[in-house]
Amino acid sequence: MSDFEPNGLNEKLRVLIETVDVASMLTEPLTRSIQDLLVVSASQMGSAEASVLVRDGDEGDLLFLAAIGKVAEQLVNMKVPAGKGIAGFVLSSGQPMAVSDVGEEESFYADVDKKTGYSTQTILATPLRHNGEVIGVLEYINRTGEPPFAAFTPEQMDRAALFADAIASLVNAYESAKLFHELGEKVLSVDADLDISEVREWLSTLRGSAEHRKTMDLAIMLREIASRGETETELCSQLLESLLTYLDAKAETGFLKY
Amino acid sequence: MTAVTGYEDTGSLSRATFFQIDDSWRSATGLGVSVAVIDSGIDTAHPELTGKVKTSVEARVDNKRIVFDPSEAGDSAGHGTACASIISRIAPEAELHSIKVLGAGGLGDGQAFLAGLEYAVKNEFGVINLSLGTTKPQFFAPLHDLLDRAYLAGCVVVAAANNLPHPSFPSVFSSSLISVIKSEETDPLKFGFHFGEIIELTAPGVNVRTAWPGGGHRNLTGNSFACPHVAGMIARLLEKHPELTPFQVKSALYAIAQENEASSAGV
Numbered sequence: 255m256s257d258f259e260p261n262g263l264n265e266k267l268r269v270l271i272e273t274v275d276v277a278s279m280l281t282e283p284l285t286r287s288i289q290d291l292l293v294v295s296a297s298q299m300g301s302a303e304a305s306v307l308v309r310d311g312d313e314g315d316l317l318f319l320a321a322i323g324k325v326a327e328q329l330v331n332m333k334v335p336a337g338k339g340i341a342g343f344v345l346s347s348g349q350p351m352a353v354s355d356v357g358e359e360e361s362f363y364a365d366v367d368k369k370t371g372y373s374t375q376t377i378l379a380t381p382l383r384h385n386g387e388v389i390g391v392l393e394y395i396n397r398t399g400e401p402p403f404a405a406f407t408p409e410q411m412d413r414a415a416l417f418a419d420a421i422a423s424l425v426n427a428y429e430s431a432k433l434f435h436e437l438g439e440k441v442l443s444v445d446a447d448l449d450i451s452e453v454r455e456w457l458s459t460l461r462g463s464a465e466h467r468k469t470m471d472l473a474i475m476l477r478e479i480a481s482r483g484e485t486e487t488e489l490c491s492q493l494l495e496s497l498l499t500y501l502d503a504k505a506e507t508g509f510l511k512y
Numbered sequence: 513m514t515a516v517t518g519y520e521d522t523g524s525l526s527r528a529t530f531f532q533i534d535d536s537w538r539s540a541t542g543l544g545v546s547v548a549v550i551d552s553g554i555d556t557a558h559p560e561l562t563g564k565v566k567t568s569v570e571a572r573v574d575n576k577r578i579v580f581d582p583s584e585a586g587d588s589a590g591h592g593t594a595c596a597s598i599i600s601r602i603a604p605e606a607e608l609h610s611i612k613v614l615g616a617g618g619l620g621d622g623q624a625f626l627a628g629l630e631y632a633v634k635n636e637f638g639v640i641n642l643s644l645g646t647t648k649p650q651f652f653a654p655l656h657d658l659l660d661r662a663y664l665a666g667c668v669v670v671a672a673a674n675n676l677p678h679p680s681f682p683s684v685f686s687s688s689l690i691s692v693i694k695s696e697e698t699d700p701l702k703f704g705f706h707f708g709e710i711i712e713l714t715a716p717g718v719n720v721r722t723a724w725p726g727g728g729h730r731n732l733t734g735n736s737f738a739c740p741h742v743a744g745m746i747a748r749l750l751e752k753h754p755e756l757t758p759f760q761v762k763s764a765l766y767a768i769a770q771e772n773e774a775s776s777a778g779v
Contacts, residue, residue, distance in 0.1 A: 343614065347552075353730055386646075
């Protein structure tokens with residue numbers, strides 16, 4: 255029988271998690287770091303407006319995760335439908351691009367600008383990559399100074415790609431933290447009967463890199479084995495230990511190749 | 513007259529090739545050459561492009577497979593229209609074929625454009641413009657296979673290089689395709705090359721004025737816009753020299769790029 259019973263470990267954890275705001279504890283330092291990096295990189299790019307958009311679901315939609323500049327607060331959490339605007343293109347094509355005259359014609363920017371009251375004129379957008387996967391888009395908007403703004407230069411485009419690498423690592427860490435928090439909430443929610451298969455199914459529908467899902471899946475499997483009893487737990491830990499010993503030996507000798 | 517020397521290595525066949533191409537391509541228009549644009553679609557109603565796009569198809573997921581249907585969706589992102597306008601300025605009489613693989617939801621990154629490339633190779637389009645790429649390692653092998661098939665079918669594939677600190681596919685494959693990076697050159701016909709590097713040709717890609725869906729124009733920067741310049745040049749070459757193999761096209765482009773660089777240097 256599992257220890258997921260009232261007044262058991264599960265209940266204690268739940269109370270703890272409710273007391274401490276785990277969501278912000280896990281993700282807030284990361285969003286702050288992303289924000290800080292945006293400020294530093296934007297000043298290097300000669301711009302005061304920048305934003306980070308991340309994948310929202312599996313259909314190619316985007317969501318503003320962080321932003322700096324005049325309309326930052328309005329932008330955060332705003333959604334961008336799949337394939338819309340420069341950001342949507344950069345997400346799906348993996349190619350960075352810069353536009354020097356977004357203009358006032360009917361476009362995605364017109365829609366966003368209408369909501370925020372801002373005027374987008376020049377834009378540089380570059381993909382955020384982690385482990386070969388495009389996980390979001392980094393955008394710099396307008397150059398500092400008075401309009402009409404100068405276009406972003408090819409050198410700035412290359413520099414943006416370097417900033418994008420650093421920001422992508424943070425975004426990935428943020429996504430992991432969020433995933434971890436969501437998993438915790440799901441497992442520890444009061445009326446959860448802890449139906450492991452249901453948790454697994456939920457995990458499989460989660461967006462995020464395959465790597466996350468696999469690790470989480472492994473954790474769930476271990477949890478399930480542990481719930482079967484002491485003998486099973488002991489067997490599992492012996493199996494895993496011998497696997498680790500084998501892998502270490504393999505790494506040392508370089509002899510045992512697949 | 514441009515003298516071209518190259519060393520062709522296709523695995524089963526290795527040989528040196530020597531040939532000459534006359535200058536007639538300089539005034540060619542790409543007449544009779546088909547150019548596929550694998551991208552976000554093309555706005556066929558744009559004044560710069562009316563009558564130039566011969567077919568338009570778009571990717572759709574059908575029972576986990578990607579199939580192509582005739583498309584009237586145009587271009588929601590603008591990128592494909594921009595690339596098409598660059599090609600058609602250099603090769604105004606080339607036949608454009610739009611293969612829309614971006615923009616629609618639910619299409620996996622890389623997977624749809626792989627299917628688009630396969631579609632283009634099956635249809636044996638003379639030039640295939642790929643202003644996009646993927647860094648996912650799992651696409652390495654299938655892309656390699658497709659590029660080999662393109663080579664054997666005589667399709668010349670031109671891809672935008674990635675200016676990010678990651679290798680991107682297909683632009684790192686050097687043997688069976690032509691990879692392009694942006695330069696600040698303003699003459700649309702002037703391209704250059706980086707000898708001995710993976711990224712090979714350079715073409716104008718900074719602040720390029722392009723068509724944009726809805727009839728307007730944009731000034732765009734990116735390797736994506738350098739790539740179609742070279743696609744247009746290849747259409748011109750193939751109009752005058754339809755017998756050239758993809759390898760010979762590549763060798764000819766190097767020879768011309770060298771001439772371009774010599775003339776800019778005042779040699």
